[in-house]
Amino acid sequence: MLIIETATYDAIVAHARRDHPDEACGVVAGPAGSDRAERFIPMLNAAMSPTFYEFDSGDLLKLYKELDSRDEEPVVIYHSHTATQAYPSRTDINLAGEPGAHYVLVSTRDGADSPSYDGPVEFRSYRIIDGEVQEEEVRVVGSYEETEGES
Incomplete structure (x- = not known):
């Protein structure tokens, strides 16, 4: 299960809407081994494409050096789909290296890119290991303190 704070959820959705019609992409980092998505890091889609995303290799190298220096890891890797459902494409699956x-995938299709859109946003999370896709529940919380003491 992905547990994510409301502010981070909102930031991911806002980034997807802002970059539409191109796919948005980014990372949410957290302390190594914690599974806590704490630091929102929007990235530039170097492909600048409505059907594909690609992290800039220089930006990605800089990001991983920064994560290493802060003892953090990528907890969430997100991107948007602009015309299709929030489900990993074959390319997404092949590129999933963490x-x-x-x-996390967010769909901005059917008008969901508009800030005035008041319908539900398709926001889904997956674990992708060795080409196998497993959807997981997403739980949005006000803060991680709400989950302390849970097992």
């Missing part, structure tokens, strides 16, 4: 990460 077995410990939650892969």
Whole structure:
């Protein structure tokens, strides 16, 4: 299960809407081994495409050096789909190289890109390991303190 704070959820959705009609992409980092998505890091889609996302290799190298120096890891790797459902494409599955990460997809199709859109946003999370896709529940909380003491 992905547990994510409301502010981070909102930031991911806002980024997807802002970059539409191109796919948005980014990372939410957290302390290594914690599974807590705490630091929102929007990235540039170097492909600048409505059907494909690609992290800029220089930005990605800089990000991983920064994560390492802060003892963090990518907890969430997210991107948007602009015209299709929030389900990993074959390309998404092939590029999923972080077995410990939650892969979040947001769909901005059918008008969901508009800030005035008041319908539900398709926001889904997956674990992708060795080409196998497993959808997981997403729980949005006000803060991680709400989950303390849960097992």
